[in-house]
Amino acid sequence: MSTRTGPEPFTTFAAPALPIDIANCDTDQIIPARFLRRADDDPEYHRFLLHDLRFDAVGGETDFIYNREPYRGARILVADINWGCGSSRENAVTALLANGFRCVIAPSIADIHYANCVRNGVLPVRLDAAACATLRAQLHANPGAEIAVDLESQSLSGPDQTRYDFEIDGFDKHRLRHGLDDIAMTLEHADEIDGFRADYGARRPWLG
């Protein structure tokens, strides 16, 4: 039998946060395509996150905010609209995790990236654009400031202790809180899947 477990459970998380002032920051920015064949445990993986914004053509560091102290220690990211749009590459989440990020806050998060976050124990939080802009401004004004997130109460507190409530799908919350491996849960429905398969094969015989 498998000993594989799901992602690390998410309950509460408090950490310094990184503001990313890029609208529509796509997954090609989060991790360029040329790194997608690398193994998840590649020791260089942490460098792939936002690589072309952080490093120049010869590998030198740019003045991008994540290269500056104390932002290097950030483990929560506050972004702008449509974070994670584009490719379905789950490598984008792998790159976030390789740098210790457990939470992404943005006014909108692309659907596939959102699903990939949830399945890897990274909490995606949608807050309205004004709240995200306020948080980013506070993080610029107070480098290294922390955000504290509580999944159970579906709330977070900003650097100035202002409380923000957020919505999350009940099943996604359940998965994140318990670090669930979907496959193990699904296989509890194995008989139902077999039953569906038999019925479906009779209804749609051309699909074999």
Add this chain to the structure above:
Amino acid sequence: MGRTLFDKIWDDHVVHAREDGTDLLYVDRHLTHDLHFRAFAKLEAAGRHLREPDKLIAVPDHSVPTTAKTVADIPPGEMREAVEVLAAAADRLGFTHFPLTDPRHGIVHVIGPEQGLTLPGIFLVCGDSHTSTHGALGCISLGIGATEIQHVLATQTLWQRRPKRMRVTVTGALRPGVTAKDVILATIARIGTAGGTGHAIEYAGPVIDAMSVEGRMTVCNMTIEAGARSGLVAPDEKTFAYCRGRPFAPEGGAWDAALAHWRTLRSDSDAVFDTEVEIDGSEIAPMVTWGNSPQWATAVTGRVPDPGEAGDATTAETMRAALDYMDLRAGMALSDIAVDKVFIGSCTNSRIEDLRLAARVARGRRAVVPTLVVPGSGLVKLQAEAEGLDDVFRAAGMELREPGCSMCVGMNGDMLQPGERSASTSNRNFRGRQGPGSRTHLVSPASAAAAAVTGRFADVRDLLEEDDA
């Protein structure tokens, strides 16, 4: 109340419905490609089994150099490793795989419909966001991530929450020189790249009805660029004619049974969509993108917009950054922008009709910039050769390559050099998408050919008029 087409197909695949609104759906087809070459060892390491090997079809495309005819032509390294490991997994686990030497080889979203693997009414998944393409045949198709892939391999099912439904109705009729690519670029420009987030989009209306099945694939392909994971079009007689006789399509009595079901696949007249969008197809011109988001597109006759006129400060700042990256000035005519390279290909625009559109413009003209024409499959290439399109491209100084993702994504050797500018029929103009520092403008195959022969973003309608004169 009536149901939408999307709901009818969804409801047909529900294995288990949770009270919180998430459903366990049965997957009819799982397509995969070389970037998921590690998925199988991961599955095995977790002590799991491929539940239904006959539902899985694999093809290498992202990591295939378009100069390679066999694996031996791929330089040793991670590209070749990805292709070889995928092939070995297919052998070991017993799923269908089309190697480079097979004429059925090509881009995963081209070969699915081409082989009859994609059929109306099915639920199809693939670890690639452009899986939305397949919905053009009237099915639900969904791009998924690596963890979801593991789930489908092990269970042949997927947990999903039903998205909202949007209908995009394209009215009127397209004018000459305007293509399916222009329709979807105009749609994205209208609703924005997050406009479809949380939705599935059904495309309808006279323009979609009149469009070929391949044109509908181009529209559905870029649905993800509008933020929606799934796009679809109700299947009609054109769809059925397209599917008939394809290798994996049903035959005989099974075909008749399938057809009877497929004819029921349309949104009821009283079905309610969460969002309705209407676009006048008669007003659409050939489109060109100017920024680093597909929504930043305008008519080829237009000008680069002024960030100062943007509605809000964030948009203005993002536009300024894009113009800086793209090395463009506000107010300049798009037709004054010179290109360095032209790419005709990708899962958006590499089917035979796309090559015909490009060849029509290229015929009797010479490309003045390097131009790559990359067919979506070996069969598309053979068809192009049978029609003499290869001669047209060769005479125009354009290079016809072997099938693959090519210059759509800078990871297989085909790419721009830093600072170079392309006219590209692909789907993403993101920073660095075609290689670090690359500058991508998205256009139709006809407009790409026009850029190739003029060296700038010319209005293809002018060239077509010259031909008719």
